[in-house]
Amino acid sequence: MFKRTRYQHGSVEREERKKGPAVWVYRWWEEDINGKLVHRKAQVGDVKKYPTESAAHSAADALRLTINNRCEHRNLRRTTINTLWEHYTQEELPLKALSTQDAYVIYAKNWIVPRWGNLPLEQVKTVEVERWLRATGVADGTKAKIKCVMSALFSHAVRWEFCGHNPISSGIPVGTGGKRGPSTGVRISAKRQRSPMVLSSEQVKLGLAELEFRDQLLVFLEGALGIRQGELGALRWLSCDFDNLSISVQHSYYWRRGGNLKSTKTEASAKLLPMHPSLKHSLQEWRSQSLYNKPEDFVFPSERLQGSKPLDLASVLKKKIQPAFRRIGITGVGWHTFRHSVGSMLAEMGEHQLTIRDYLRHSNLHVTNKYLQATSKTKRLAQDKLVDAILPTGILPKTNLIQ
Numbered sequence: 001m002f003k004r005t006r007y008q009h010g011s012v013e014r015e016e017r018k019k020g021p022a023v024w025v026y027r028w029w030e031e032d033i034n035g036k037l038v039h040r041k042a043q044v045g046d047v048k049k050y051p052t053e054s055a056a057h058s059a060a061d062a063l064r065l066t067i068n069n070r071c072e073h074r075n076l077r078r079t080t081i082n083t084l085w086e087h088y089t090q091e092e093l094p095l096k097a098l099s100t101q102d103a104y105v106i107y108a109k110n111w112i113v114p115r116w117g118n119l120p121l122e123q124v125k126t127v128e129v130e131r132w133l134r135a136t137g138v139a140d141g142t143k144a145k146i147k148c149v150m151s152a153l154f155s156h157a158v159r160w161e162f163c164g165h166n167p168i169s170s171g172i173p174v175g176t177g178g179k180r181g182p183s184t185g186v187r188i189s190a191k192r193q194r195s196p197m198v199l200s201s202e203q204v205k206l207g208l209a210e211l212e213f214r215d216q217l218l219v220f221l222e223g224a225l226g227i228r229q230g231e232l233g234a235l236r237w238l239s240c241d242f243d244n245l246s247i248s249v250q251h252s253y254y255w256r257r258g259g260n261l262k263s264t265k266t267e268a269s270a271k272l273l274p275m276h277p278s279l280k281h282s283l284q285e286w287r288s289q290s291l292y293n294k295p296e297d298f299v300f301p302s303e304r305l306q307g308s309k310p311l312d313l314a315s316v317l318k319k320k321i322q323p324a325f326r327r328i329g330i331t332g333v334g335w336h337t338f339r340h341s342v343g344s345m346l347a348e349m350g351e352h353q354l355t356i357r358d359y360l361r362h363s364n365l366h367v368t369n370k371y372l373q374a375t376s377k378t379k380r381l382a383q384d385k386l387v388d389a390i391l392p393t394g395i396l397p398k399t400n401l402i403q
Contacts, residue, residue, distance in 0.1 A: 010064060012044065012056045021046045024056035026063050062086035065162065079162045081124065081153070082117040088156050097262060098254050107149045111136070121154070121163040129168060130186045144190035151185075197332055198373050199341040203325075207333075210324035213289075217282050218300065218313075219321065222335065225273050226342030226360050229335040230254060233310040234261060238295040240283055245275040249361070259309045269361045343371035 010028035017023060024044040029037050042063055050056040061083040085108055093101055115132060116124060129150065133143045151168040158166055169185045199207075204223045208216050221232060230252035239248045250270050254260045264270045275283075287293045292307035301307035317335060325333045339360065346356045357368040 010060065012053060012060055014047070014053070014056075021048050023047070024050055024053070024059075026060045028063075058082075059086065062090055065160065066091065079121050079157070080117065081119055081121065082113060084121065084153055084157055084162065085113055085117070087160070088153055091160075092152075092156055098257060098260055102256060103145070104149050104152070107146050108153075111146050112150055112153070116150075121157055124154075124167055126167045126186055130188065133186065133188050139193060140189050140191055141193075143188045147186050147188050195373060196340045196371075197334075197337045198344045199330070199333070199337060201345055203328070203330060204338075204341065206328045207321075207325045207330070210327055211320065214286065214300070215316065215320045215324070217286055218316065219338065220279065220282060222338035223342065224276060224279055226339045227273070228252065228265070228269075228339065229313055230262075231264065231269070232335070233298070233300065233313050235299040236295070237287065237293060237297055237299060240275070240299070242275070242280055242284065245277070245280060246272045247275050248272055253310050255312060255314065264361075266361075266363045271358070271361050273359075273361075340371050340373075343368065344373045347372045 010026055013025050013027065014022050015025050023046045025041050026044050027039065027041045030040050044050065044056050044059050044063070050059055061079075065079060065083065065087045089105075093104060096104070116129075129147075133147060136143065136146075138146075147168060151166060154163070154166040154168050157163045167185070204219070208219055208223075211219060218232070221227065225247065227249060231249050233253035233255070234251040235247070235249075239250065241248065249264060249272075251261050252264055254262055283299070286299070290297075290301070291303065292298065292301040297307055298310045300311040300313075302309050302311050313335065317333075322331075322333055325331070343356055343360055346359065347353075351359075353365055353368060353372075356372070357365055360368060360371065362368045362371075
């Protein structure tokens with residue numbers, strides 16, 4: 001016979017500790033694997049974070065959602081965005097990469113929670129969110145990211161059955177067979193307001209001439225390989241196979257939260273890259289000068305931290321790379337500028353798109369196409385060929401084409 005699951009409010013109690021401030025503890029009952037009731041408890045936070053019992057009870061709402069997941073109770077239908085965010089941060093956010101976690105927290109705390117935090121889920125409407133995003137005045141890319149985080153929150157709510165549909169991504173109730181209704185979710189453009197900066201080979205050469213050896217090598221690696229900033233920081237000497245002239249990109253470094261070594265962005269990113277002989281000799285020369293040249297050492301270590309962490313590349317960019325390029329009249333250079341430049345230079349040299357995709361280690365061509373830009377000279381030469389092909393003789397004055 002079907003057994004009805006009761007809704008549990010649980011209890012919040014204050015517990016003193018021998019060291020540190022007192023903490024609030026949430027207690028409840030749950031069935032173990034054998035169906036036996038077991039008393040459980042979880043720490044909500046200390047009294048510094050939640051000074052009053054009322055504040056602790058509010059913070060425990062996310063836990064109540066979890067323990068009452070199998071219970072059909074009207075209180076579950078009163079879940080607010082605040083409570084949903086707390087539940088998401090406990091159940092799903094920790095499964096994402098640290099960089100993704102930090103980005104989600106920024107968008108949620110700066111934008112989503114202040115505006116929508118106190119509203120029940122069923123009161124969040126597609127068109128209202130769309131109007132709000134359009135009125136924020138931020139870049140289209142930022143609007144799209146805020147929308148993405150809100151959609152992730154509601155997908156989480158649907159999966160846990162706190163609500164019946166996701167008003168951000170589709171507005172279509174769950175169980176309608178995937179049919180598109182009159183709403184297609186929040187409509188926000190993610191179109192770039194300007195194209196990413198791309199350097200020519202001559203500009204890279206001029207920039208290299210303005211730098212000292214270590215920073216020359218950093219830019220040379222970026223300009224020759226097009227690797228990501230985190231991948232450059234994570235390079236170790238054991239990643240460099242000087243005998244077979246290859247570099248293995250297996251990890252990426254995340255400088256925040258004390259520094260973390262993580263896997264590459266995608267499976268496609270973890271591939272071998274060729275090592276040009278000039279790159280080999282430069283790396284070997286740098287290794288002979290470095291205090292940290294064992295196989296497990298970082299290629300670009302922080303001497304201040306005695307090689308325990310890689311060099312702070314954001315600081316190097318600001319203090320060394322950008323001033324060097326400003327001296328030749330180029331502003332706004334970032335580490336990713338070189339990655340975009342590699343893609344565009346390879347395209348201008350006539351390399352096939354599949355070659356460029358594999359060289360940049362993209363998972364698909366759609367991403368690669370965003371990196372490719374034709375230079376003004378290339379477009380003008382293409383136009384010369386086109387005009388020469390379609391213009392009949394004697395119709396318009398003939399001019400000399402650009403060679």
